[in-house]
Amino acid sequence: MWKKRLAIIGNGMGTCRLLDELTARGAHVLYEITVYGEEPGGAYNRIMLGRVLGGERPDEIVTKTPAWYDRHAIRLLARTRVTRLDTLRKTVHTEDGLERRYDLAVFATGSEPVVPPLDGLLDEGGALRRGAFVYRTVADCLRIRQHARPGDSAVVVGGGLLGLEAAKVLSDRGLHVTVVHLSPTLMDAQLDRIGGEMLGRQIARAGIFVRAGRTVESAYGADRVDGVVLNDGTRLPADLVVLACGVRPRVDVARASGLPVRRGIEVNDTLATLVPSVYAFGECAEHQGRTYGIVAPVWEQAAVLADVLSATQPQARYRGSKIYTRLKVAGVDVASMGSLEPELESDHVVQIIEERRHAYRKVIVRDGRLLGAMLVGNTAAAAGLVQLYDRDDPVPADPLELLCQSTACAATPGDRVICNCHKVTEQTLRQAIAEGADSVQALGAATRAGTGCGSCRTELGQLLATARKTVVRLEAVS
């Protein structure tokens, strides 16, 4: 059968997932796929960049090697920068001056780090000066690794997810690390003030300095960046400055191709752009006014797009994603979902603050449903909460139940039948034990339990054992 040419612009985590989803749906029968990637090699798991920064080989986080693309008859054009699409002639134009035809195109150009317009940060060509880095790609990690040496001092600009991760890794490599963060508390996109403060204290305990509520005004240094100046006038010398000030959708190619772009490339519920035959998904796409900077929504979009493109489920629609963050930052477990603060008078809030255990738990309930929740330091309840949040399931009358444990607070009723043959219940057996039955035989004599098929004798033994333990404990107490 004649195959349509599917061009995918970008080779990040979104494309990696889209290729899996397409392959799983047998779409290779329909499409001849070409992937355009700027970075060398195959796709990798960006979430694990911290490990590369920490010293692991980049290959450890590669999810698809070039051989994978070959095996699946997918053409990978790595180190290839796309400049624009001609959406009328349906051609992809690359930096090397070539153009290639497509029938369908998918933008998966992801996002790029925000570089704040600071004096002294960029050279004349607009590139970062020596000593200043962004933290987004494997190449960035390798550059930082090469530059950073034990005993160096580092300033990380931005106390969000990425900034704190970079700070921790650098601290672990023996650097003196200061995090400068605009808001009064860390991770303010995921945590409220109490949570952010608690996290900040833990970060400090981990040996990282935090300067919150400050901004960097400028960088200084002659041939390279030697430090930064904060808005309170403080000068912080730094052998390296890592910029982790957030990301924004990468839309340059889309703009050059004449696609409607606001913050991201505008798409509808099928991930289609306004221009026929051109789709976009992932961090570069804007859906219902929202863009996403975490991976789960990107995967959800990839699944819908694959459903649509493979026609396995052409009526599939993307309706937006629920935002959930769950990670360990600098040794502190954090989970966060939905709203950070109550919004209506009727919103119900439960907070548990354990200052000395460095733990904080909070849920916000609206109309019997979870509006938001956050956990710092004790995330045992995360699994149960996020599932409730994802499904919009009803919250129990007392929301504390949700925080006490991961799932059910299991309790076994004492009236269950242990010996089926003679219908002897656990209660009866406990009674017999209390009255002196101290062996399986004695229990059998007293209650007939275990004298039929015998399959419950193991359980009888255990009942006796636990009863003994209780007695010993009581004796120890008295």
Next chain:
Amino acid sequence: MASRPGGQAQRSRESTPHLHLVGAKATHTHCPYCAFQCGMTVSIADAAPHDLAIHADPDFPVNRGQMCIKGFTSAALVTHPARLTSPLMRAAHGALVPVSWDAALDFIAETLVALRDRHGAESLAAFGSGALTNEKAYLLGKLARVALRTPHIDYNGRYCMASAAAGQTRAFGVDRGLPFPVADIADAQVLMLWGSNCADTMPPIAQWLADQRAHGGSLIVVDPRRTATARDATLHLQITPGTDLALANGLLHLAIAEQLIDRAYIDRRTEGFEEVRRSVLTSDPAHVERVTGVPVEQQRRAVRLLAAADRSMTLTGRGAEQQSKGTDTVLALINLMLALGKVGKPASGYGCLTGQGNGQGGREHGQKADQLPGYRSIADPAHRETVARHWGVDPASLPGKGKSAYELLDALGPDGGIRALLVFGSNVAVASPNVSNIVRKLRQLDLLVVCDAFENETSADAHVILPTAQWAEEEGTTTNLEGRVILRQRVQPPPEGVRTDVEVIAALAARLGCAQQFAFDSPRAVFDELRRVTAGATADYSGMTYERLRSERGVFWPCPSIDHPGTPRLFADRFAHPSGRARFHVVPYRAAAEAPDAAYPLYFTTGRYREHYNSGAQTRRVKTLIEAKPEPRVEIHPRLAARLGVADDGVLLVESRRGRVRFRTHVSADIRPDTLFAPFHWGGRQAANLLTIPALDPISRMPEFKVCAVRASAASSAESER
């Protein structure tokens, strides 16, 4: 306690006070129910020849003198007043009336031939069972291929073992439920039971778990319910139904991330690891927690326990396997155990706890749509050639691969094209998913023949019911969950008017013009042919004789010659693929066929009671058992029950997109608050399978019994009146 007859020394077993005198007529045999195949002695009291006294056999090395209440009460079936003792045929007025064997068999054969002439051989089908002995399974396969000449034969093991079988075959090149004896469990330092509530479904195995614990071992249980098995676990991962594959991949991710894998083993004994390693890079614990509901810390603990122990094993049950991705889930767990370097080491590795009595042998000898005896493939020309030569037929005359169980049943009637169905030892009208569809299809058949000892839900629509002998009334072999082939001995002859399946199949074949190929006068004669046919095959039985099976208390396959000791442990040196290596498989997570949504917001999962067995066709006949568990009750978390306004012992209406059932409730904090559970042992309006979804695993064709979406509401007890 009295000593046993025959000069055997009585082993002192203080822990078995229930053992009584084994009478002079005691026969060693095995339980008719599950794959544990407890050794038992059955004696006929001189005073009351109709009473069979059943005792657990203290010397059989699998159950060691223990038994469960089902086996203990199984004599009730043999002497049951409701059992059939004459063939029944549907008369013109619709009722079933007794007829002679000749009349019944003639009618069946004539109808089969007429349908075949008119609609082709593919209009005929046979449906077997994991309850059939090896001899019957073998003979039924031969009947379909040689006498009926149809590709359409499958069996209820497709509802049971197919995913584990497909997974093991792909990974190891061979499928034997446990590649080691059950006794090895006691030596495992860490045991992970995944989707198995064996403390209830296979109670005598609990002694091995207790031994394991007594040796200081840890137990990890993965189950949406805090079951009797999970209650004793060191670590219980209370997983969201249908997400087992995500968790299995996540554990491998953690094992790699924490550098717990055994590189030397992977290099030496396996192939395909690199790609699997890359494929689980995105199965990070936080994501897995969100999907599965299993907290990150528990994931970590589980994988650390498994990795730190020298001897650790993972055993799966139907929970992991009865999903539309059951095969992949099994493969993911094998990936994990291979990466940890455990498979093939003592008391370590992966195994599956087979369900039905002869679930193992039943999948080896040709009653499966794609299989020929000895675990040979019906698609392999060399295998076809070998089997055809033994059967004295042209290899080209052997049909190809037929439809799998649910697909076969779904094709019954004029639309699907299958017009006649012979059912042996299976109650498909209870055991199938989306069962109302199957019942409707059964009613469209031109000919439905049911061979069973009792009437059941399936025979309700039969044109002919043939009364067959029970476990204590005929000889035959089964292959237990360990791959140990054992001999069931006859205790007494069947009652007047009842025939054995072997006799029925032979008589039918003769009427279909194949007397020569079915000239068997005994199960032993069938077994001897089975031995010859399986010689050189994967499941090689050729070195086994009834005498050996009796004196050695079973022999493990493969056993290629009379002087071969059998093979209790596989994989110590090599795997069964030509390279000798085990294969890793990339198995990305995918969601269940049906996820809860606004309209059907709850998970529904099915399982078993300790007191009942599969479709309940036997156990619902036993007074002790039906008194203990008279009806199915839906298990519901107190929080959900409160929300729905239903109390314990109340009535809950449970509805899926396929059906609705009113269940009495069992309110228990042992189940996840988002999940309902019900046992599937009942038929009719109490059938849990009215709700289940017939989504099939693309490889094993296993239906997704373990997860579908339902809604629930409190029902008044008046409504529950039936």
